[in-house]
Amino acid sequence: MKPFKTVSASEVKQLISDIKPLILDCRDLKDYRAGHIDNAMHVHEQLRDSLIKKADKAQDMSIYCYFGHASEHLAEMFCDFGFKQVYSLAGGYASWKEHINSTGDL
Numbered sequence: 001m002k003p004f005k006t007v008s009a010s011e012v013k014q015l016i017s018d019i020k021p022l023i024l025d026c027r028d029l030k031d032y033r034a035g036h037i038d039n040a041m042h043v044h045e046q047l048r049d050s051l052i053k054k055a056d057k058a059q060d061m062s063i064y065c066y067f068g069h070a071s072e073h074l075a076e077m078f079c080d081f082g083f084k085q086v087y088s089l090a091g092g093y094a095s096w097k098e099h100i101n102s103t104g105d106l
Contacts (some may be wrong), residue, residue: 003079006072009099012037012062012089021060021085022051026074027093035095037064043074052087057082064096066091 015021016037017083023040024030032042039087041047043063061083068091075088089096 002072002076004023004075004088006068006090008090009095010103012064012087012096013099015060015062015087019060021062021087022055024061024063025064025073025093026063026070031066031093032047035097037065040064046058048074051074052081055083058084060085060087062087062089065092067094068092 015038016023022035024043025036025041027039029042029044032040035084036042061075061078063071063075063078063086065074068089071088072093075086076085091098
C-alpha cells in the first residue's frame with residue numbers, strides 16, 4: 001500500500017479550495033516557468049531538503065510532475081520523512097491542463 005494518496009485533477013482542485021495544501025511542482029524549471037498550478041513551488045534539491053528539515057509534517061502537500069510518475073516517487077520520499085498527508089496528482093500537469101481545458105475552471 002502506498003503511504004500517499006493518488007488523486008485526480010478535480011480532487012486536487014477541491015483540496016486547493018478546501019485545505020490549501022503546499023503545492024509542489026517537480027518538473028524542470030523551464031516547464032514550471034511556462035505554466036504551473038497557481039501557488040505551486042518549483043521543487044529543486046535545496047527546497048526539497050529545506051522542506052524535509054523545516055516544514056510542518058502535518059501540513060497537507062500535493063505534488064505533481066509531467067504525467068504522474070516522478071511525483072509518486074517524491075510523494076513517497078516525503079512520507080518516508082514523516083509527512084502525514086501527501087497527495088500525488090494522477091496524470092500530472094497534463095491531466096491538470098486537460099481538466100482546466102474541459103471544465104473552464106481556473
